[in-house]
Amino acid sequence: MVLNIFTDIHNLLLEYMSEEATHITELILIAAAYLGIFAILGLLLVWLERRVAGFFQLRLGPNRVGPFGLFQTIADALKLVSKELTGTVKADSQLYRIAPYFVITTALMSLALIPFSQEIQAFDINIGLFFLTSVSSIGVIGIFLAGWASNNKYSLIGGMRTGIQMISYELSVGMAIVTMVVLAGTLQISEIIELQKDGWFIFQGHIPAVIAFMIFMIAGTAESNRVPFDLVEAESELGAGFHTEYSGMNFAYYFLAEFVNMFIIASIAVVLFFGGWLSPFGITDAIPFAGLFWFTIKVIGVIFLFMWFRWTFPRFRIDQLLTLEWKYLLPINMVNIVLMALMVWLGLTL
Amino acid sequence: MSYFSDIINGTKTLITGMRITGKYFFVNLFTRKDVITQQYPDNIDTLKMFDRFRGEITLYHNENNEHKCDACTLCVSACPNGSLEVFGDKKPDPETGKNKRYLVKHIYHLEMCTMCGLCIEACPQDALEWGQDYHHVQYDRSKLTKVLNKPGSKLMSGIKG
Known part of the structure; x- marks a missing residue:
């Protein structure tokens, strides 16, 4: 059904334009659609976070603007749009202005690989997961540039911490993904999901898959700079960290990108461990939009887990952060990869 | 290990x-x-504060409209920001014939009060106590100045003046 709509648009465009022009127009349309998804996702997740935080802290959360307070974040975004873009006098003005776009561009590029359902995936290449990890590590540059270009001590410390934290935890995320790739035998996202028709990878790979999932969740929380790993913007120590000097929309880009990054990491977890848009036991395979529904449900489940972490655990100190990565997660991860390889070799997977 | x-x-x-x-x-x-x-403006009719809530200073009156204040003004000296004013007078006691202090007006400036509770601790007769009223919004500042002793009230018997 979705495919029909897409082919209808394609044929409609072909009537009026040449082949190349149609191709370019379609690319622009898809880009616009993904920008829309980016904005809606960001705003929805901010609302969800605040609402969930409310219930965790025995409060209600935003519930005044619109039904269940759904329009609260839209009102906040409108406020941010209308605010002046300030900057410091001695800031490196070009880098300062470019920095937020690194973050949102990488978030958007990663978003293109997310399979929302069987039909809706903008970019499905054979090195999908590799592309995803390499693109998402460019996002560090945006945060690092922001910290450097602001010419502010707090921002600089925040930016330096990003460098330490993201580069360290990139290893764990990458190796947890490699563990699952050993099981899957492919990097293409659509194929990985197809392989899980007989059983999700977390069941197929049992013990090493569960360990990989736990490591992925810990490192993924660190990758998206969320509590308990929010040393980058540690409010109580650094003001607001790397985005201390940013205001208005430039700040909103960072804010939205953080939540979209959380969505991306949750989607990777869903793709790798919980079978992407597949329904449990294939119960709704015949219904056209069911894939989108199951994918959303699973991603919200994983995102809720992230939020549960955030409102439960206290923040790490920087040395504890590095100890956790280099002395615990990394060695466990290495053993885990060998374990997974042995299991696949001996045919012990389910 | x-x-x-x-x-x-x-x-x-x-x-x-x-x-x-x-x-x-x-x-x-x-x-x-x-x-x-608390969804404050919505539940204004039903919202009731808990017993230990520090809403305002009140002067305790029993059912016979009697209070325990003998106008010793210790609360006035205890108050750090001068939000209490006590006016007393003396008249001869009908039983002993000696002059006895009695309370004329106990004035409370709510706009200056920080709810520190020092006056309540200072009172030797336990005449003052916390009220649970929280809705103090007024359009005029003068309405925040209150007279605590009710009209026609008198000293409880058994309290030494």
């Missing part, structure tokens, strides 16, 4: 923490039982 026991112990404590917060979340998501937020 403290390395592995550290990992197991750490995981255990994290799960303990998550169980506690998870209980908060799901109880409040489905029942709203423990939510402590």
Whole structure:
């Protein structure tokens, strides 16, 4: 059904334009659609976070603007749009202005690989997961540039911490993904999901898959700079960290990108461990939009887990952060990869 | 082998923490039982403050419209920002014929009060106490100045003047 709509648009465009022009127009349309998804996702997740935080802290959360307070974040975004873009006098003005776009561009590029359902995936290449990890590590540059270009001590410390934290935890995320790739035998996202028709990878790979999932969740929380790993913007120590000097929309880009990054990491977890848009036991395979529904449900489940972490655990100190990565997660991860390889070799997977 | 026991112990404590917060979340998501937020302007008619709430200073009156204040003005000297004013007078006691202090006006400036409670601690007769009224909004500042002793009230018997 979705495919029909897409082919209808394609044929409609072909009537009026040449082949190349149609191709370019379609690319622009898809880009616009993904920008829309980016904005809606960001705003929805901010609302969800605040609402969930409310219930965790025995409060209600935003519930005044619109039904269940759904329009609260839209009102906040409108406020941010209308605010002046300030900057410091001695800031490196070009880098300062470019920095937020690194973050949102990488978030958007990663978003293109997310399979929302069987039909809706903008970019499905054979090195999908590799592309995803390499693109998402460019996002560090945006945060690092922001910290450097602001010419502010707090921002600089925040930016330096990003460098330490993201580069360290990139290893764990990458190796947890490699563990699952050993099981899957492919990097293409659509194929990985197809392989899980007989059983999700977390069941197929049992013990090493569960360990990989736990490591992925810990490192993924660190990758998206969320509590308990929010040393980058540690409010109580650094003001607001790397985005201390940013205001208005430039700040909103960072804010939205953080939540979209959380969505991306949750989607990777869903793709790798919980079978992407597949329904449990294939119960709704015949219904056209069911894939989108199951994918959303699973991603919200994983995102809720992230939020549960955030409102439960206290923040790490920087040395504890590095100890956790280099002395615990990394060695466990290495053993885990060998374990997974042995299991696949001996045919012990389910 | 403290390395592995550290990992197991750490995981255990994290799960303990998550169980506690998870209980908060799901109880409040489905029942709203423990939510402590007051939807203030909506429930203005039904909202009742708890006993220990420091709303305002009141002068205790019993059912016969008698209070315990003998106008000793210790509360006035205890108040750090001068939000209390006590006016007393003397008249001869009908039984003993001696001059006895009595309270004329106990004036309370709510706009200057910080609810520190020093006057309540200072009072030797326990005449002052906390009121639970929280809705102090007024359009005019003069309305925040209140007379605490009710009209026609007199000193409770048994209180030495």
